Amino acid sequence: FTYLLHLTHNSVINLSCAFYDYRVGKAALDSVNLEGRSFLTLKDFNAEEIKPILWVSADLKHRIKHRGEYVPLLQGKSIAMIFEKRSTRTRMATETGFSLLGGHPCFLTPQDIHLGVNESTTDTARVLSGLADVVLARVYSHSSLEHLDIDASIPVINGLSDLYHPIQVLADLSTLQEHYGSLKGLTLAWIGDGNNVLHSFMMSLAKLGVNLKVATPKGYEPDANVTQEAQLLSKQFGTKLQFLMDPMEAARHSSVLVTDTWVSMGQEEEKKKRLKDFHGYQITMQTGSVAAPDWTFLHCLPRKAEEVDDEVFYSPRSLVFTEAENHKWTIMGLMVCILTDYTPQIPKLKFKKNMWEKDIKNRILSSVCHL
Numbered sequence: 001f002t003y004l005l006h007l008t009h010n011s012v013i014n015l016s017c018a019f020y021d022y023r024v025g026k027a028a029l030d031s032v033n034l035e036g037r038s039f040l041t042l043k044d045f046n047a048e049e050i051k052p053i054l055w056v057s058a059d060l061k062h063r064i065k066h067r068g069e070y071v072p073l074l075q076g077k078s079i080a081m082i083f084e085k086r087s088t089r090t091r092m093a094t095e096t097g098f099s100l101l102g103g104h105p106c107f108l109t110p111q112d113i114h115l116g117v118n119e120s121t122t123d124t125a126r127v128l129s130g131l132a133d134v135v136l137a138r139v140y141s142h143s144s145l146e147h148l149d150i151d152a153s154i155p156v157i158n159g160l161s162d163l164y165h166p167i168q169v170l171a172d173l174s175t176l177q178e179h180y181g182s183l184k185g186l187t188l189a190w191i192g193d194g195n196n197v198l199h200s201f202m203m204s205l206a207k208l209g210v211n212l213k214v215a216t217p218k219g220y221e222p223d224a225n226v227t228q229e230a231q232l233l234s235k236q237f238g239t240k241l242q243f244l245m246d247p248m249e250a251a252r253h254s255s256v257l258v259t260d261t262w263v264s265m266g267q268e269e270e271k272k273k274r275l276k277d278f279h280g281y282q283i284t285m286q287t288g289s290v291a292a293p294d295w296t297f298l299h300c301l302p303r304k305a306e307e308v309d310d311e312v313f314y315s316p317r318s319l320v321f322t323e324a325e326n327h328k329w330t331i332m333g334l335m336v337c338i339l340t341d342y343t344p345q346i347p348k349l350k351f352k353k354n355m356w357e358k359d360i361k362n363r364i365l366s367s368v369c370h371l
């Protein structure tokens with residue numbers, strides 16, 4: 001019942017947000033120009049650059065999915081998609097999204113191209129720069145992306161590296177923006193491995209006013225340099241950042257519970273040890289029982305039951321399938337931002353709640369508590 005009230009409340013707030021800020025038009029995007037930019041890490045993007053990507057993504061979702069419009073913004077453009085590793089979501093999201101916007105995607109695995117076999121990264125980067133408009137690459141080592149980016153004259157997008165997974169976090173931010181109507185003030189609890197997705201959260205959340213609590217087993221903490229950078233960001237933007245070992249402590253009063261695989265691609269040999277080390281980190285309804293009343297669950301997928309049980313994973317709290325779909329709209333939004341000078345048609349998104357909205361929420365919560 002409490003959750004239903006929250007859903008109703010959020011719908012009212014989202015509706016009000018939709019009519020709140022109507023500064024539509026080129027002026028709103030003019031100060032930010034992302035054309036020609038590479039997207040290797042959210043570390044390189046400030047809040048005023050992240051927000052337009054989310055806005056354009058929401059706009060494309062609205063125009064194409066809800067209004068059924070044809071929006072061929074990428075007509076005549078091609079993307080080279082280099083995948084050193086498997087993918088379901090990123091591949092499908094990029095291929096179908098790029099095509100939907102009128103562009104041409106080319107999927108390239110190490111079996112299809114000379115890169116890494118008999119052609120250098122430098123030469124491949126220069127050749128692709130003449131044949132495509134953008135490269136998206138999923139690589140083992142982040143340095144491969146940096147190398148590609150130095151030698152390519154077209155934008156390079158990180159489709160996942162050992163250090164960051166920024167396009168995943170764009171999908172997650174857009175999912176939370178859709179669900180909560182704003183991001184500022186939320187607390188996200190990361191429970192699990194200190195991996196590339198967490199690193200991308202650490203490089204972006206503070207800039208958007210989101211607090212972060214991280215619970216990892218000993219030995220699985222995030223990268224030390226990323227941690228240092230995140231601590232500086234949290235200080236700069238006045239958000240809370242905590243590193244813990246206790247999953248329940250991380251979940252306490254948090255709005256968003258997030259986990260990911262305990263065994264990433266390339267770590268299969270460590271599986272037995274990892275399953276043992278992560279014992280007690282599974283997200284269940286008991287974890288949720290100490291979270292904020294309107295808590296939700298995210299997982300970038302693919303998911304294993306040891307990380308989150310079925311009860312949470314398939315519950316209304318779980319936003320995972322919207323999150324997977326939003327991978328497509330946010331990749332499309334990103335591509336449009338870096339390849340065109342498009343201006344969204346929907347009202348600018350609102351990333352911060354008004355005081356009166358907070359007041360309504362508090363009143364609803366307190367009346368529920370008195371029932």
Ligand SMILES: NC(=O)OP(=O)(O)O
Nearest residue numbers: 087088089090300301
């Ligand atoms: N979340 C994610 O990146 O999924 P894929 O590995 O299927 O692309």
